[in-house]
Each structure stands twice: as C-alpha cells, then as structure tokens.
Amino acid sequence: MEKILIREMNKGEDIPYELLLLADPSREIIKDYINRGICYLGFIENSLVGVYILLRTRPFTLELVNVAVDERYQGKGIGKTLVLDAISKAREKGAKTLEIGTGNSSIMQLALYQKCGLRITGIDKDFFKRHYKEKILENGIECIDMIRLSMDL
Ligand code: COA
Numbered sequence: 001m002e003k004i005l006i007r008e009m010n011k012g013e014d015i016p017y018e019l020l021l022l023a024d025p026s027r028e029i030i031k032d033y034i035n036r037g038i039c040y041l042g043f044i045e046n047s048l049v050g051v052y053i054l055l056r057t058r059p060f061t062l063e064l065v066n067v068a069v070d071e072r073y074q075g076k077g078i079g080k081t082l083v084l085d086a087i088s089k090a091r092e093k094g095a096k097t098l099e100i101g102t103g104n105s106s107i108m109q110l111a112l113y114q115k116c117g118l119r120i121t122g123i124d125k126d127f128f129k130r131h132y133k134e135k136i137l138e139n140g141i142e143c144i145d146m147i148r149l150s151m152d153l
Contacts, residue, residue, distance in 0.1 A: 002044045002045060004042050004044050004049065004050070004081055005042070005043045005044075006041070006042045006043075006081075006082070007040065007041060007043075008038060009038075009039040009040065009041050015030075016041065016051055019068045019069075019070060020051060020053075020066050020068060022068040022069075022071070023066040024066055025134065033053045033065050036056075037053040037056070037065070038053065038054050039051065039052075040054070040082075040085070040086070040089070042069075042078065042081070044073070048070070049069060049070045049073045049078055050067075050069040050070065050073070050078050050079070050082050051066065051068050051082075052064060052065075052068070052082050052085075052086050053065045053066045054086060054089060054090060054093075057099065060095055060096040060097060061095060061096070061097045061098075061099060062090045062093065062095040062097070062098055062099070063098070063099045063100065063101070064083065064090075064099070064100045065100075065101075067079060067082055067083060067086070067109075069082070079112055080112060080115065083112060083116045084116055086098070087117070087151065087153070090153055091153045095153055097150055097153060098118070098150065098151045099121075099148065099149065099150045100113050100118055100148075100149045100150075101124065101127070101146045101147065101148050102146065102147055102149070103128060103138060103145075103146065103147070104123075104141065104143060104145045104146075105136070105137070105139050105141035105142065106138060106143070107139050107141075110147060110149075113149050114149070116151075117151050118149040118150060119149060119150060119151065120147060120149050121148050121149060121150045122148040123145050123147060123148065124145065124146040125144075125145050126144060126145065127144075127145060127146035128143050128144055128145070128146065129144055
C-alpha cells in the first residue's frame with residue numbers, strides 16, 4: 001500500500017461529510033462531533049481516503065468516533081492504520097484511556113478494534129434506538145445496542 005499521510009483538519013477546511021456519513025448516518029451528530037473534537041484526515045497521493053475524530057469526554061479520556069475509509073480503499077489496511085494512529089495521537093495528548101463505541105451488528109469493526117488492542121467493557125443498551133430515528137440493519141442484524149470498548153494508554 002502507498003504511504004498514508006495523516007494530518008489534523010484545518011479550520012475553515014470543507015468537512016468531508018461523504019466519508020463521515022459512512023460511519024454515522026446522522027449529519028447532526030457529525031456536526032456536533034466536529035465542533036467538539038479534532039478531526040484527522042488521511043491522504044494517499046493527495047486523495048482523501050480516510051478520516052477519524054478524537055473527542056474529549058472525561059478527564060484524561062478520549063473517544064475515537066467516526067473512523068471511516070473511502071469504499072474504494074477499504075480492505076487494504078487503512079482502517080487499521082487510522083485506529084493505530086488515533087491510539088498514538090491520544091497517547092501524545094496525554095490521555096490515559098481511549099474509548100470506542102460501535103454497533104452490536106458491526107462485526108468487522110469489533111474485530112478491527114480488538115486487533116488494535118481495545119477490549120470490550122460494556123454495553124450501552126438501546127443506544128441506537130434512543131438516538132436514531134431510522135432502523136439500522138447490518139450483516140442481517142438490527143443495530144440496537146452500542147458495544148463499548150476501551151484501552152489503557
Ligand atoms: N471481510 C472481513 N473482515 C475484513 C474485511 C473484509 N472484507 N476487510 C477488513 N476486515 C477486517 C480484518 O479483520 C482486518 O484485520 P487484518 O488487518 O488483521 O486482516 C481489519 O478488518 C482491518 O482491515 P482494514 O483493511 O484496515 O479496514 P478498512 O480500511 O476497510 O477500514 C472501516 C475499516 C471499518 C473503517 C471501513 O470498513 C469503513 O470505513 N467502514 C464504514 C464506516 C464504519 O463503519 N466505521 C466505523 C464506525 S464504528
């Protein structure tokens with residue numbers, strides 16, 4: 001794979017909604033994440049191929065939200081590179097814990113996060129029912145609960 005360059009999104013730069021919407025169907029929630037967090041962009045030869053956001057939640061705790069890779073570039077290791085980059089950025093920022101939440105139906109994401117060293121810590125029951133109007137189906141499973149994962153940095 002060609003080298004991926006990851007940098008912080010600049011103020012005033014266009015928000016890459018198309019990519020961000022792959023990870024979260026709600027524009028409102030994405031806007032909130034962008035306002036509250038730091039958005040990182042991944043480029044291969046000047047093309048934007050991936051994105052993630054780090055959010056400060058509690059003291060010394062960051063949450064990785066909205067990891068997404070352009071469909072044309074998926075399955076090549078970019079997602080894993082982004083998650084590992086987020087872990088080192090969180091560490092550089094002095095966080096002690098990195099958290100991630102994903103849907104009960106997001107089987108591949110659950111594999112990816114655990115391969116990157118995160119462990120399941122809990123279940124936020126009915127999270128997706130509470131926060132999303134539309135029914136979400138993935139891998140033939142209804143997405144209802146949020147699986148919480150965490151890593152000590
Ligand atoms: N089938 C099964 N597992 C697969 C797969 C496939 N086609 N492609 C990747 N994986 C799994 C493998 O376990 C792989 O681990 P490995 O490196 O040990 O083989 C792991 O995922 C990471 O693969 P990678 O190529 O780095 O993932 P990616 O670049 O495709 O990015 C996502 C993963 C989830 C970011 C990407 O698929 C995506 O943007 N999806 C839509 C947005 C989304 O769901 N975001 C997460 C919200 S919680």
